[in-house]
Every structure is written in C-alpha cells, then in structure tokens.
C-alpha cells in the first residue's frame with residue numbers, strides 16, 4: 001500500500017500532468033523511489049536544458065528558512081532519494097517541521113539524472129557554475145557564471161526565499177562539509193548523521209554553491225556528502241532524515 005505522503009505528492013503531480021497531458025504519461029517525468037519529482041512543465045516554470053521541470057516544495061512559513069536541495073550532480077542518485085524521503089516525511093507529518101519554513105528542491109539536474117551523469121545536458125558541472133568570486137570556468141564551470149538554467153533555478157530560490165540555512169546533498173564522500181558560519185551546525189549534523197566533519201574536501205571548487213552561498217553571501221551552508229552514490233542504505237535513511245530536520249530545528253541555536 002502506498003503511504004499517504006506518497007499518495008498526496010503523487011496526486012499533486014497527477015493534477016498538474018492532467019492539465020496538459022490527459023492521455024499519457026509525461027515522457028519527461030522523472031520518478032524516484034516511486035514518487036514523481038517532475039511532470040509536465042507548467043507555463044513559465046523553470047526547466048532544464050532539455051525541458052524537464054525544476055521543482056521545489058515549500059512547507060510552513062516565517063523564519064527560520066531552511067533550503068535543502070539535491071541532485072545537482074545527476075550521478076549522485078542517493079541524494080535525490082534522501083530529498084524525496086524528506087519530502088514524504090514533511091508532507092506526511094507536518095509537526096516534524098516545527099516553526100519556520102523548509103524549501104526542498106529534490107532534483108536540480110534532472111537531465112544529468114536521466115543520463116546518470118554528473119553534468120547537465122550541456123556538459124557543465126552546475127556546482128562550478130555559481131557566480132562566486134572564485135569562478136574561473138575550469139572543471140567544466142560553464143562559459144560564464146550562472147550560464148545554466150539549473151544554476152539560475154537555485155539562485156532564484158535564494159532570492160525568493162532568502163534561506164537562513166542551507167543543506168546541499170551530494171555523494172559519495174561520506175562527510176559533513178561546510179562553508180560560511182556553519183562550523184557548529186556541521187558538528188551537530190556530523191553527530192546526528194554519524195558522518196565525519198571535514199572542513200576541506202581536498203580539492204579546489206571554484207564557482208561552487210558553497211563558495212557562493214556560504215563564503216560570499218555568508219549563509220550557513222552544509223554540504224552533506226552521503227556514503228553511497230546510488231541508493232541510501234535503508235538502515236541509514238531515518239538517521240539522515242533526522243539530520244535534515246536537525247539542520248532546520250537547529251536554526252534556533254546560535255550559529256557560532
């Protein structure tokens with residue numbers, strides 16, 4: 001039997017899809033763990049290079065505002081699985097939110113996800129394409145900062161919701177990395193997740209989201225690197241969901 005959360009999320013997509021494609025499944029739809037994370041593009045809705053919708057969900061209102069996004073590297077499928085599970089938990093148990101707002105974008109790079117590739121459909125590494133001071137176009141960072149629609153989608157989420165805290169989910173480095181004033185938050189999330197805290201992942205990341213949001217804008221930004229690239233180990237999933245919830249609830253605590 002499907003969970004109420006799944007049914008509710010799927011029903012929303014069904015309604016959206018029915019508005020434009022009544023007779024057949026949307027060929028651009030992406031399904032993760034049985035939940036559609038994309039459906040027929042809405043008019044004026046943000047879309048990937050190949051036209052896949054770039055979606056986000058909003059839970060609650062007011063402050064603090066936590067942004068969680070995943071799948072910016074399409075090959076890191078476990079990150080999308082965790083974000084979808086997080087959506088289901090928030091949808092099925094609104095009390096888990098506490099106060100404030102959580103914004104979830106579970107699949108930032110749907111074209112890469114469909115191909116099982118890190119890059120978007122133009123071969124750009126979106127996590128090197130942000131307009132940070134250190135953008136240099138190396139490491140497939142694109143022809144110019146924010147040249148890609150998927151990057152601009154994330155930038156619009158920042159502008160629109162002005163998150164006070166951000167978690168970007170990746171894999172498979174198995175650590176909690178941070179940028180900006182998030183050292184204590186990283187320690188708390190490390191304890192909750194069981195993943196070690198690492199300030200430096202060991203290679204330069206010009207134009208990364210962490211450089212832009214964490215170090216340039218000063219928003220506490222966590223990069224949660226999951227251990228598995230494809231599927232989250234089932235026994236680990238509840239703990240990781242609690243880690244994302246703590247990232248939000250911990251927003252009440254002093255940052256440093």
Ligand SMILES: [Zn+2]
Nearest residue numbers: 073076170171
């Ligand atoms: Zn990644």
